Amino acid sequence: MNCYFNQFRIPFTFFDRWYSHQNNPGMEAVPVSPDEAAGMVRNHIGEIKKRGMLYPCGRTQMDMRTFRSRFDPPYIRHEKPPEDPKKQEEYRALESYLDSFIPIIADNPREEKNPDASIRCSWGLLHTHSDLCRILAKALIARTAGDRPGPEALFNDLAAFARLKEEELAEVFNVYLFIDTMRRTLLGSELSYV
Secondary structure, X not given: XXXXXXXXXXXXXXXXXXXXXXXXXXXXXXXOOHHHHHHHHHHHHHHHHHOOOOOOOOOOOOOHHHHHHHOOHHHHOOOOOOOOHHHHXXXXXXXXXXXXXXXXXXXXXXXXXXXXXXXXXXXXXHHHHHHHHHHHHHHHHHHHOOOXXXXXXXXXXXXXXXXXXXXXXXXXXXXXXXXXXXXHHHHOOOOOOO
16 A cells, blocks of 8 residues: 555545446455545555655655645636745645655556555556646646746646546546546636637
8 A cells, every 4th residue: 555545534435436446347346434544544554664765765755644734726727816936835845745656656566566456556646646736736836826828728738648647547537527627727717628
């Protein structure tokens, strides 16, 4: 198990989709309650702590909770002024943090390192997630600088990448809703779908 599964504040939707085996009629669905999902996360974190695998990691010493909070949902939702030099520095720091994870992410999907295919798959998803975060951070950097066309172009990159990886990502979240949410949050609801 790795940090990919533990980054959800409310993990129920992820676990429900995973154990209901959506898009996999060959496996029997296993019902999961919200309390069971929260218990799984507690157990995962406990096991990861035992193995000394909780991040902070790499050169930046930023843990995943800090990483999530740096994206600043109120800022993304346009509840704060768009031009913000401090935010720009924070979003630039996210890029270097993602860079610090690349060797770890690249090393773990190898079969000799992780013979369990599901663990290798989760590391692959983490790699895709880091790519999405990198594009999102670039879009937010452009927005903090007051560059209106920049976020739109980068949103198009984000949407194109999510569509390209849709088969892989569909196991974890609804790609259409992700793209629609990112369109509304990055560009504002007044712009038409691009």
